Amino acid sequence: MSELNDEFRDSIGTITAEGDRKWIFAKKPFGKLYNARTIVSYLYLLVFFALPWIKVNGEPLFMFNLIERKFILFGTIFWPQDFFLFVIAMLTFMVFVVLFTVVFGRLFCGWICPQTIFMEMVFRKIEYWIEGDAEKQKRLNDAEWNKEKVLKRGAKFFAFFGFSFIIAHYFLAYIIGMDAVVQYMSEGLVNHIGTFIPLVVFSFVFFAVYWRFREQACIIVCPYGRLQGVMLDPNSIVVAYDYVRGEPRGKMKRHAEPEKKLGDCIDCMACVKVCPTGIDIRNGTQLECVNCTACIDACDHIMESVHKPTGLIRYASENNIARSEKLKVTPRIIAYSVVLVALVAVLFALMLTRKDVQATVMRAQGMLFQKQEDGRISNLYNIKLINKTRNTMPVELKLIGTNGEIQVVGKSIVMQPESASDAVFFVIMDKQDIPHRKNKIEIGVYSKGEKLDDVNTNFMGPGGH
Ligand code: SF4
Ligand code: SF4
Numbered sequence: 001m002s003e004l005n006d007e008f009r010d011s012i013g014t015i016t017a018e019g020d021r022k023w024i025f026a027k028k029p030f031g032k033l034y035n036a037r038t039i040v041s042y043l044y045l046l047v048f049f050a051l052p053w054i055k056v057n058g059e060p061l062f063m064f065n066l067i068e069r070k071f072i073l074f075g076t077i078f079w080p081q082d083f084f085l086f087v088i089a090m091l092t093f094m095v096f097v098v099l100f101t102v103v104f105g106r107l108f109c110g111w112i113c114p115q116t117i118f119m120e121m122v123f124r125k126i127e128y129w130i131e132g133d134a135e136k137q138k139r140l141n142d143a144e145w146n147k148e149k150v151l152k153r154g155a156k157f158f159a160f161f162g163f164s165f166i167i168a169h170y171f172l173a174y175i176i177g178m179d180a181v182v183q184y185m186s187e188g189l190v191n192h193i194g195t196f197i198p199l200v201v202f203s204f205v206f207f208a209v210y211w212r213f214r215e216q217a218c219i220i221v222c223p224y225g226r227l228q229g230v231m232l233d234p235n236s237i238v239v240a241y242d243y244v245r246g247e248p249r250g251k252m253k254r255h256a257e258p259e260k261k262l263g264d265c266i267d268c269m270a271c272v273k274v275c276p277t278g279i280d281i282r283n284g285t286q287l288e289c290v291n292c293t294a295c296i297d298a299c300d301h302i303m304e305s306v307h308k309p310t311g312l313i314r315y316a317s318e319n320n321i322a323r324s325e326k327l328k329v330t331p332r333i334i335a336y337s338v339v340l341v342a343l344v345a346v347l348f349a350l351m352l353t354r355k356d357v358q359a360t361v362m363r364a365q366g367m368l369f370q371k372q373e374d375g376r377i378s379n380l381y382n383i384k385l386i387n388k389t390r391n392t393m394p395v396e397l398k399l400i401g402t403n404g405e406i407q408v409v410g411k412s413i414v415m416q417p418e419s420a421s422d423a424v425f426f427v428i429m430d431k432q433d434i435p436h437r438k439n440k441i442e443i444g445v446y447s448k449g450e451k452l453d454d455v456n457t458n459f460m461g462p463g464g465h
Pocket of ligand 2: 249266269270272282299302312
């Protein structure tokens with residue numbers, strides 16, 4: 001980007017030269033963007049904690065039951081048979097994320113990512129409330145263990161673990177449903193030890209992340225963060241320092257004339273002190289930056305106090321800073337947009353044509369055909385039916401476009417709600433209707449006269465008639 005020294009890229013801001021963890025005591029941010037992020041985070045938390053309680057026709061609005069492979073989105077149940085829909089939806093989401101990142105950088109990290117929301121807007125706020133701002137936190141950290149330190153650290157421990165325990169319960173509710181969580185809790189979690197142990201483990205994992213691991217999750221674990229290097233380009237909008245306007249930086253001198261003309265950056269380090277990942281944004285876009293905007297607020301406040309225009313640190317692209325260029329629609333953006341539109345169209349088409357009942361028919365293995373006493377020919381089939389609805393449905397099978405009869409072996413088929421059923425049946429046909437050894441037939445699946453699905457299969461005969 002500029003003539004700035006690139007040495008900072010050789011190491012991570014939170015690791016010392018000896019390889020130890022450098023603890024970040026981030027100063028509490030304040031300002032317009034922090035206030036806006038606080039409002040967004042409250043709405044986000046409201047949605048996060050409210051969704052598991054919302055039901056549609058007795059089912060959760062959202063559920064991601066990996067154990068039973070049952071997924072509910074907006075009250076619609078998706079089965080493993082809908083896996084292709086899931087794959088297309090994931091692909092669409094990934095292309096959207098890439099396109100969004102190419103244009104808007106890590107906006108998602110700062111405003112929507114659950115890790116940032118919980119870390120900066122829940123746990124960090126609790127920490128400020130109990131231990132005070134960065135300076136007080138540092139003093140407490142360096143102090144010997146005394147009554148104040150025991151009380152504050154104890155209160156922080158219980159608050160952090162309590163919230164981690166609550167969050168773990170809500171994540172569990174997204175997996176098995178809030179009804180099951182409430183039932184387990186009323187029956188005593190020790191009576192559901194298989195659920196209780198993972199719950200405690202996850203609570204401790206959340207606790208460890210927010211108590212100790214913190215920004216390291218974004219810097220060294222998050223795959224999205226690691227991919228920034230390939231997704232961002234000079235046209236991407238990121239939290240950026242305007243080095244054209246800011247350099248050469250230097251402290252303001254009140255009474256003496258500056259020796260040389262200085263830029264707008266007064267080298268106050270306010271932007272560095274608020275950074276939760278411990279970086280200096282003036283070094284340029286960095287992997288560690290989660291676009292939390294705290295440095296924008298901090299710098300704007302300083303600029304206002306020295307009567308200079310705000311926006312020395314702002315949302316801007318490298319092209320905007322270096323050449324005052326506005327966002328350009330590049331071939332890369334066009335290509336991603338075309339792929340995204342195509343995927344969204346495919347996804348919609350698949351969703352609209354998705355069947356409530358899905359049938360799979362297979363000829364019984366190892367059997368060719370049987371000759372009935374009346375001379376007709378029969379083939380034996382297995383049918384698997386998936387009922388994705390919440391209704392019980394009696395099922396009738398009919399041949400479509402072919403003469404013949406279908407005889408179900410055993411009881412008539414009744415599909416239970418949201419479940420799979422199996423049945424065995426014969427297709428019996430007259431010899432004159434079977435011209436070949438292998439004949440294509442179509443079987444319709446009906447319930448109360450309504451066709452739910454149809455399946456093509458083969459009917460084997462002696463041939464040559
Ligand atoms: S550089 Fe600024 S936007 Fe990036 S993480 Fe630090 S404070 Fe947040
Ligand atoms: S807050 Fe603004 S003026 Fe102060 S060091 Fe950072 S960029 Fe420079």
